[in-house]
Amino acid sequence: MMTWFLALPWWEAMRALGLLSFAAITAGICLGILYSLPFWSAPVKKRLYKTHAALAIDGAALGLGHGMLTVIDTYVPYSWxxxxxxFTASYRPVLSGLGTLSFYALVLIIxxxxxxxxxxRPLWFALHLSAYPAFVMALVHGFFMGTDSGSLAAQWFYALSACSVVLATLVRAAYRSFANTGKGGRGRPAALRRKGSVS
Structure with a gap:
């Protein structure tokens, strides 16, 4: 019975959970970035926030399942x-450690x-910004440890995920820059506008 159980395709299941977790994390981060844009209506912002939060929780849950399967898998079994x-794993300790740290960061954010x-707010915002290093660590962990990362599909998956986060960040930064320079200040620093400088 145990032999049959251990012979199940745990490695494939572990990889699938890892990919699903990363996809959920990517989508959650993108929604979290775009959520702060001011042109959403109140109902849309509410839906965005709920979806953002649900994706973060789903990503963490899937990541937890991904990690737990490494203990069951017989190909490269991990201890608890x-x-x-x-960074204590005997197999690729640095890459494995990045995956663990990414999970911990995600739990901290939630x-x-x-x-x-x-x-x-400054403390909450600083903790929330750890989503960026968590995403990078998950990306490096998944891409360089994935047995299928040499395939074109996997490469596109990781590339599109990274580009989505970068693009969402640039959109928010550009919008904020435009908003700051468009409120009667003609691009002057916000500190000067607050003081009423007319230089």
Whole structure:
């Protein structure tokens, strides 16, 4: 019975969960970035926020399942300590550790969102910005550890994911820059506009 159980395609299942987790994280980050744009109506912003939060939770859950399957898999089995303590794995310790750190960062972001009302905004914002390094760590972990990363489909998947996050970030930055220079200041620094300078 146990032999049959261990012979199941755990490696493929683990890889599938990893890809699904990364896709959910990517979509969640993009929605979180675009959510702050001011032109959304209140109902749309509410839906965006709920979807953003759900994708983050789904990504974490899928990532947890992805990691737990490494303990069951017989190809390169991990111990619980190797799974939970970054950079202690015997197999590709740096890449494995990046995956663990990315998961921890994602959990921290989810918890900080739940505690948003009790945290000062600068602290909450700093914790939320850790989504960027978490995404990069997950990208490096998934691409360089993936057995299928040499395939064109996998390369396109990771490339489109990275480009989506970069593009969403650039759109928000461009919109904020346009908004800051378009509010009666002709591009003057915000500090000068607040002081009423007419230089």
């Amino acid at each position: 300590s190797e799974l939970l303590i970054p 918890l900080s969102t739940d505690l948003r009302g009790k945290l000062k």
